[in-house]
Amino acid sequence: MQRAIHAVARPLAIFMFFLAGHGRAAETDVLSESEFFQEMPVVLSASRLSQPASDSPTAITVIDRDMIEASGFRQVADLFRLVPGFNVTYNNGHQAMVTYHGLADEYARRMQVLIDGRSVYMPPYGGVAWEDLPLAMEDIERIEVIRGPSAATHGANSFLGVINIFTRHPSQQHGTYLSVTQGGYGVGDGLVRYGGNSGALDYRFTVGYRSDYGMDDYYQGAQLVYDPQRVHLFNMRADYQINTRDALQFSAGYNGGLRGVGSKHPQVYNYFRDLTVDAHFEQLRWQRNLDMGEELLIQFYHNYRRTHDLVLSDPAYAAIILGQQIIDASDISQRYDLEVQHTFSLARQWRMVWGGSVRLDQSISPTFFRQEVQMHQQRLFAHAEWNGNGKVVVNAGAMLEHNDMTGSETSPRVSVNYHFMPRHTLRASLSRAYRTPVFLEAYNNRHFDVVNITGRTIDTYVPATGLQVEEILSREIGYVGEIPEAKLLLDFKVYRDQVGRLIDQIAVPAVAPYSCPFNAGGLCITFANLDSVTETGLEGQIKYQPSRDTQITANFAHTLINGTNVADTIAGKPGDFRLSHSAPVNSVSLLAAHRFAGGFSASAGYYQQGEMRWLGSGERIDLYRRVDLRLAQAFGSGKSKGELALVIQNLFHENYSELRQEFRFPANSYVTLKLEL
């Protein structure tokens, strides 16, 4: 695997260094006229500029560098606590679950997540392995969260929302950067980054290490959870400006190491063990900027993730299958994707983006699938924006997607933004999107071959038959406003989303060749389009920035989910509809940060989540309130500077539960020293 990285990265790096060999033209001793007539590369191109929230077809929340710093978070996933309507929890100390408007289990399948335009949700599960991303918090420039379906511009799986992470351009990271973190619960992180340039080539290399013992593993006196993590991280990015029109970007990264997993919870029995992860990616982007904001973008990327995990079968089965069995729960998944995108202006008031992509998703998993599974997917998309006299903005677009699992679907979206007063906008938007089932839903055949009884296979899951795409019809009315006199930025939305054909588990009688003797009633579990829900709600963000040194962001969300769950009805336990509780009715978050004179800064975060119950192995979790505090002192100036920061998470020691009762999130603190040389 590491050889594979070398195979791609090294020749490329050499190639780009070679290209960059020529330096700047010789300087004359006086300022010449050429400075005034010199052509320049287009830096703030269409794809780098974010559409202002007031013109966006869907609600957008931005998390910028300042907020990332002020939050004090160590893990990327925690940042989404700062987005209205988002909920974050942990399946253990490291496996984060992030969702918008609920409907999520251990794998939040209904969201698109992009890093520099690279889709990172996993082909077999659909969710994002946040802890396995080859991404360092320090390398993130900003995160744009699109709160609503956005298939027309962000591709497949942009169902409930899209998380769009942009990493920093290496020209922003010249020099050496070091960071060391030490804290309670085994927190020990380290990071070294080196960035530099050679002519028109800017590059950075980041090597990092992240470790901790996870959550408070002891519950009522017994160790119920085992969840340490040791993450090794490598990341590089090189940007080469070929000429004033063409730019090449190459990124690659690796994430590996041990993750402790296991739970002694009676209902989700799981041995304490270490699994290992190897994940890497390679991405190449070529961008050509033409006149009048016209832009052509071609990118290719490859994601790879392998976990190595050996599990012992449930001791309860030992008598029947003559001793305990070792189950190989390892898996490999890969994605190859090639995309072309063209942006241009038809006329002064029109802007268009269109393009297409082809993708191959593959997965190998001895316990879940009998053989390698794969899916080919093609898509075409077009999006137009019409800007009428600065008063009205109309966005319309659609994506046509075809795959060899569920066929073809068209996801359209249309929105009208009306600037009824300068700096005040009303938005009405209507969109439809689809979600293709993930491999684990379509082809799941979880089983193990009993080693000491030849030919005997025990199934627990059987592949689905006739599984269809999920669909969402989303209506939203939003308001985006700016009150400069009060230094306020406002963003509110009310919405009504009808989500249909939701895929859920159901128990069915075993049909040859499958047999599920260990399941309740001998029934096999499979997936089917069972549920439909209607989500309605109100959410918003208020940002108060009285000066550049002070910023307060408040988020709130009120979410109601209604609908029916066929599986629960079939299983004879109607009434308590689980999907309704998959998002808290109310959640609130607040981040306040201030920089004092003399390099001292302080920030506080408040996170409140109402009672809810995640799907999958989730249990009812009570309302919790959590307060985080960060104090930092900067020192030095110019090229050599640093910062010493103290972060206290869960300051008031209110041990709340994540996902399940025994997953207690403790109070913890850590100290980070950062040096820029």
Next chain:
Amino acid sequence: MLDRSKRLLYRIGSAVLLLWAVAAQAAPLDVAVVSGGEGGAYAEVVDTLRAELGGDARITEVSWQQPDVPAQAEVVVAVGVKALQAMAAGDVHQPVLGVLIPRSTFEKIIRQTARAQEGRHFSAVYLDQPLARQLELVRQVLPGSARVGALFGPDSRQLRNTLEAEADRAGMKLRSERVAVDDDLYPALQRVFEDSDLLLALPDPLVFNSNTIQSIMLTGYRYRLPVIGFSVAYVKAGALAAVYSTPVQLAHQAAEILRQYRGELPPPQYPRYFSVNSNAHVARSLGIHLPDEAVLLEKVMWAERRP
């Protein structure tokens, strides 16, 4: 009788005078144009001079590499720094009008050659815009901005005091940093953006070049602050706006000077004709409401006409 003959004589005399005056006026001005480069801006200047002066001038083109100015030339136009340097160094006795010459460069060349060229007259239509005009553009595109950020390198640092004074006059504060070597740039940029409402780019190849432009524009964008450029290329790259003069506009001004030429050049002067260019995409993304370019230009021009 006498009166009549006197009158006749007077008439003949005045007719002769008039004819002589007409003849003198009609004699085309002999201009030598020394071009500091080929094609592009240089060609635009020469073509515009030819078109605008028409029959009023006889233009001889000379290359800066072999600056043999014809003896009959009455005035020399040096297009570009190299051409002006060649004229300053060479043995040319005619007055020289520089075009496409930044002010700081013009002053440096004159300082270096002043003693050797005593009695000769150098003048120029500067390539750069007066700082007051650039600050007026800032006021028009970013009303209410009180802190102007600037980065000075070796070629622009002499502008610092002038800019500070001009900013003062415009009711703004200057927040600037000096950049001596490449490595200083990023920290200096950060300090400037931390403490200002915009960055005013001033030509200096050490600070602003095609390799540093990435860092400058991206840093500005991160702080959600605009860059004000000094050429169309900067606006294309991501600057919010720029005030600049095209080669045609500069040549137009040079042609006016030559048409008025009576043996002496006026003092060096800033461009009288200029354009404003803005980047609507960047403005929108930064949430800045920009007037049309034509309106902006009108406003900047109007401000200069005020007493």
